Amino acid sequence: MLALWRRTALRAPRLAPRTVLWTPRGGLHTPPSAGPGSEELTPLTKHIRDMILATGPITVARYMQLALTSPVGGYYTRGQAFGREGDFVTSPEISQMFGEVLAVWYVMHWEQLGRPERTVFVELGPGRGTLMDDMLRAARRFPAFFATVRGVHLVERSPELRRVQHDRLGCDAKQTRMEADGGAQPVPAQGVSESRGGVAVHWHDLLDSIDLGSSGCVPLVVAHEFFDALPVHKFEKGADGLWHEILVDVAESGSAPVAASGTVRFAGSPPPQPAQGACHFKFVRTRSVTPGAALLLRDKRFDAQFSSGDLVEVSPESARVMVQLADWITRCNGLGLVVDYGQDWTQGDTLRGIKSHRFANPLSSPGSMDLTADVDFSYLRHVAQGRAACHGPVEQGAFLHAMGIQARLEQLLRSARDHAMQKTLVDCYRRLTDPHSMGRVYKVLAVLPSGSTLVPAPFAPQTTADGAAR
Known part of the structure; x- marks a missing residue:
């Protein structure tokens, strides 16, 4: 592993600091709320409120979908969610080391696959394009590998984020093909990353719109903090x-606004100020069994593992995407990494809002904050069973250490200009790897073709129930 890092060129470090009857549900952390008439409503809040008043309460999944992606004012249509100036900081925004380590992982396993002659990078939910930019820059340090890269495919529905990614990847505006998105400005559909070796960049709304045809390209897929933002029931x-x-129902009027609880911190940042805001909606519970419950929870493991009063979150959208991803990787003999926060079991009450680096009430002002829920990695593995070979998950800290992040840190420390820069590098490294920060709660899942005998680094061989290796 150290030898791979020695093959990379030193570079000055980039420093950077988700028709039924119902009854009220009081146990789901639903705070007292200010009613819908207590303040001027945003267009999206009014849209959701009017929808509920017309047809009745909506599922949590529908609420999340509207709050995040609605053209009326969904959160991801804004495009400025990431980084210190946004609402949260992701691993690629913390340090370039994260993307560089992932690039080395793909180079290693490209060699183990027998050095296929044609590859493409695919990223689901590429944010501001930081991760792909770092991966491409690091990949260029391996000329034999980089010569096989025929393009980059970004699955991104946000028009604003597409524009940000276009600029981050250094795409030449003169060579960019734009397409109408129904808004005032066209959005990038295809471009050329001049700053990253002239690689072609393609944008897609959905994973299944990527058509490699008979190109013979091997897809190298990464989904970083993608599944946590997919809607849950x-x-x-x-x-x-x-x-x-x-x-989710409309909240009653007459209650006072609530302060958000909890904070999301990044190294070296000042404590954020408490956020105030009206809670426009509330949780309610159905009295009868809904078709959704009957369909999504028909697996016997839900009855066996849970008791009266237990809560569960299930994401059928995550299952749909994971099935597509598994089938695609198997059909094209590709490789995939899913990196996200969550656990290897089903959880019950993890839905949260994040605004200005602080936890916020998810039922307040939809569209003004990110909404996320912890990923159930056991669910992803379950739906991919028989379609692809899944390995892990392993904790992010363990993955990064096994892939040589310490060696990369030492390189950057030697090239750092001063002590302050060195300290920041170490702080960023610790945040990525420390079990009390991102090192434990973030997990990494590898996806390989079904029937593959390759055991990817740094995942242990899979075992059967009796402990035998398989």
């Missing part, structure tokens, strides 16, 4: 032994 197991769905 919430359910509670009742005393009757049946699952009842948690829905």
